Amino acid sequence: MSTPSSTQIHLASRPIGWPTDANFSTVTVELPELSEGEIRVANEFISVDPYMRGRMNDTKSYSAPYALNEVMTGGAVGRVVESRAEGFNVGDPVLHQLGWRDVAQGDASHFRVVKDIPGLPLSAYLGILGMTAFTAYVGLLEIAGLRNGETVFISGAAGAVGSAAGQIARLKGAKRVIGSAGSAAKVELLTEKYGYDAAFNYKDGPVREQLRAAAPEGIDVYFDNVGGEHLEAALDSFNPGGRGALCGAISVYNATEAPAGPRNMSNMITRGLNLKGFTVGNYAEHYPAFMADMSEWIAQGKIVFDETVVEGLDHSVEALIDLMRGANTGKMVVKL
Amino acid sequence: MSTPSSTQIHLASRPIGWPTDANFSTVTVELPELSEGEIRVANEFISVDPYMRGRMNDTKSYSAPYALNEVMTGGAVGRVVESRAEGFNVGDPVLHQLGWRDVAQGDASHFRVVKDIPGLPLSAYLGILGMTAFTAYVGLLEIAGLRNGETVFISGAAGAVGSAAGQIARLKGAKRVIGSAGSAAKVELLTEKYGYDAAFNYKDGPVREQLRAAAPEGIDVYFDNVGGEHLEAALDSFNPGGRGALCGAISVYNATEAPAGPRNMSNMITRGLNLKGFTVGNYAEHYPAFMADMSEWIAQGKIVFDETVVEGLDHSVEALIDLMRGANTGKMVVKL
Known part of the structure; x- marks a missing residue:
């Protein structure tokens, strides 16, 4: 069995004005074996969002700026491929914030198991349910x-x-x-x-x-x-x-x-x-009310939504730039 | 006894940019005898305030624009000189909103009796108590x-x-x-x-x-x-x-x-x-709390205030322009 690895997009330099490919690098790292309490996740969708542009600047803001030569973190959904943590089984869909990488691995506390909902892609947890x-x-x-x-x-x-x-x-x-x-x-x-x-x-x-x-x-x-x-x-x-x-x-x-x-x-x-x-x-306390309302609206067919899906981790930067240019309709996601 | 009269400053035209004397006119009108329920007040101080500039424009705002060829209304304090209204005696100090005129007259509901406070000029009701x-x-x-x-x-x-x-x-x-x-x-x-x-x-x-x-x-x-x-x-x-x-x-x-x-x-x-x-x-419900706090602070010597006093109704426009130029310290009032 080959050593597992994770291919990731890093922020290589801080953009001035519009970001370009030159501001990012693609890095593949070997992954260690899981420790007790950890899981490994194969991502299916990663989120690209406008707020990410702000985090590329080194300025005072609500969340810390992205560190240089570290992964572009953010919302992502995938499935557990290996688990040493209770409550996480292989195949379980999970939501996390570890961002732009094909395989995410770490302590189970970084991941939340979500439900497969018939008729909805897992990417819904980045958009209409997210x-x-x-x-x-x-x-x-x-x-x-x-x-x-x-x-x-x-x-x-x-x-x-x-x-x-x-x-x-x-x-x-x-x-x-x-x-x-x-x-x-x-x-x-x-x-x-x-x-x-x-x-x-x-x-x-x-x-x-x-x-x-x-x-x-x-x-x-x-x-x-x-x-x-x-x-x-x-x-x-x-x-x-x-x-x-x-x-x-x-x-x-x-x-x-x-x-x-x-x-x-x-x-x-x-x-x-x-x-x-x-x-x-800063308003996480309202999340249960949101999920209750939104789940009901979706079940009743009262909400529609669109996604713009870009294929391939190596098109993540392009997807973000397209998003900021308004090329998307509805939620922009990258499918791995 | 001569017929009582009231000399008033009217808005004659709407200023574009800084107001000038040409935007105002001075008008003296004869006053009718008091009807039942009315009082006549000799003003001692009239208020000039920055918000008055906005009311000179004919635009949607929180209060109606000043009407052309009508009195520049606003805060004023004076004393009752004649009364046909219960609760209003000659000599009583009163606060009202009838503005830039030497004598104000009308239904007693337009006036509120205030207290003479030792050591404070009546103009305090336009500023630190107003x-x-x-x-x-x-x-x-x-x-x-x-x-x-x-x-x-x-x-x-x-x-x-x-x-x-x-x-x-x-x-x-x-x-x-x-x-x-x-x-x-x-x-x-x-x-x-x-x-x-x-x-x-x-x-x-x-x-x-x-x-x-x-x-x-x-x-x-x-x-x-x-x-x-x-x-x-x-x-x-x-x-x-x-x-x-x-x-x-x-x-x-x-x-x-x-x-x-x-x-x-x-x-x-x-x-x-x-x-x-x-x-x-829009926040009048907080006025009692303000008066309670402020009266106590003044009595305890915890609040100081200044006034810039301009003499004479015919200098009201000049006072307003000076106010907007920042010539005042503390409350700008016109003393009649």
């Missing part, structure tokens, strides 16, 4: 405090977070849900598949004008995945007492100069607005 | 949720709101209070009189750098009276979980072009920050 949909849930309900009958605007609406957010908003009582995306095909998906009442392509014209046209009576809640011009447009359209959940700012992640900020911040005073930034890791 | 100090109290405690041991930054710190806010922050348990103002004399007042731990003149250099130097361990709460560069600096210095109370944006009130916005809004996401705009009128 971090991205949970982010949408927390942002709408805990951060923005969505109330019955309100009008909600969601930017980046065809992504993993946005497509979940639109549907959750509706299921939790929003009166009108408006989304923006970056192509005509995505805009069509928003209204035809994800249940948005109105949608626009932000590349078609000023966001401020398109949002005003889509929400002539103003918006009450804004779920921000984009930042920049979108945030300014939301501040323009907010009704008094409006709340914004700031989740992402993909429009500025790769900027090499400080981006322009919203020029209408004083609307926050005159209209009594609240903007709150968040990262879902 | 709207401006109440604004500081609500912003720190209700909007920003100040907690014991936190570091607080206050911009416009030598004004009526800021000078109260610094002292309230300390009395409510802040560990360190930092203020900015626009002259060396004001900066000295902040540390020598109002109890600030550190202060700087924002005209001396970039606010971001001066704030970092004054708060090397970061800030937890920001009370914003200024907006613009100050808000960007606060977003730079916020610790994780920081909260900003957005009260005013005097740096942009007279701007004729959209001001630059903060270029670091994405810090809100990575650090889990919360910014909330407010106008004190």
Whole structure:
């Protein structure tokens, strides 16, 4: 029997602006035999997410920056191939945060056994049953405090977070849900598949004008995945007492100069607005409520979702760059 | 006996950029005899406040814009000179919102009898016992949720709101209070009189750098009276979980072009920050708590305050412009 090994993607240098292949290296390491309490997992899907770009910078943030010459960590799902830990059997599907590698190995405490759900790929635990949909849930309900009958605007609406957010908003009582995306095909998906009442392509014209046209009576809640011009447009359209959940700012992640900020911040005073930034890791106590709601919605056929699947660990960097360019619809994952 | 009259300042046209005398007119009207339930008041002090500039614009805001060719309304204190209303006796001091006029008359429901407090001018009801100090109290405690041991930054710190806010922050348990103002004399007042731990003149250099130097361990709460560069600096210095109370944006009130916005809004996401705009009128339920605290602090000599007094109704416009230029220390009032 050959020595087991793990092929991994490491961060080799910190990108300035857009990442390129040169910022990463592929490393294969031999794996030791399992110690007591450890398991070995063959990954099936790894997650690529916009927040990973921020972790490549060496700046103060909610999570430590990625270390140079270490694995790009993040969500992944696979199956146990060898186990010396109680409760983990060969073949069990598991979720973990050990990231961009084909084989993950370590103490069983790093892994959580999940259920195979008929009709759902294991990758659902990275998306509609995982971090991205949970982010949408927390942002709408805990951060923005969505109330019955309100009008909600969601930017980046065809992504993993946005497509979940639109549907959750509706299921939790929003009166009108408006989304923006970056192509005509995505805009069509928003209204035809994800249940948005109105949608626009932000590349078609000023966001401020398109949002005003889509929400002539103003918006009450804004779920921000984009930042920049979108945030300014939301501040323009907010009704008094409006709340914004700031989740992402993909429009500025790769900027090499400080981006322009919203020029209408004083609307926050005159209209009594609240903007709150968040990262879902600080809201783990709401995970059981999310799983209860989402499992029921999926079982009842009330939620749809898409995935964009890229094949092969060696295309992970390309998948991340494509994600930041908006090439994906729904959750972007790499299949191994 | 001559017919009683009231001399009033009206808004004659909406200013573009800085207001000038040409935007106002002085009108004297004859007053009818009192009807049952009405009183007549000789004003002693009228309030000039930064929010008044916003009300001169014809835009959607928390309070209706000033009507053209009507009195500039706002806080004022005076004494009853004639009464046909129960509970109002000649000589009683009263507070009201009828604004820039020497004599105010109308239904007694528009007026509230206040107490003469030994050692305090009646104008205190416009400042340290009135709207401006109440604004500081609500912003720190209700909007920003100040907690014991936190570091607080206050911009416009030598004004009526800021000078109260610094002292309230300390009395409510802040560990360190930092203020900015626009002259060396004001900066000295902040540390020598109002109890600030550190202060700087924002005209001396970039606010971001001066704030970092004054708060090397970061800030937890920001009370914003200024907006613009100050808000960007606060977003730079916020610790994780920081909260900003957005009260005013005097740096942009007279701007004729959209001001630059903060270029670091994405810090809100990575650090889990919360910014909330407010106008004190929506928080009236906290007024009894404010009056209880403030009356006790004043009686115990724990609060100091300044007033900048301009003489004569016909200098009201000049007083307002001076206020927006930062010519005042503490509360700006016009004495009649």
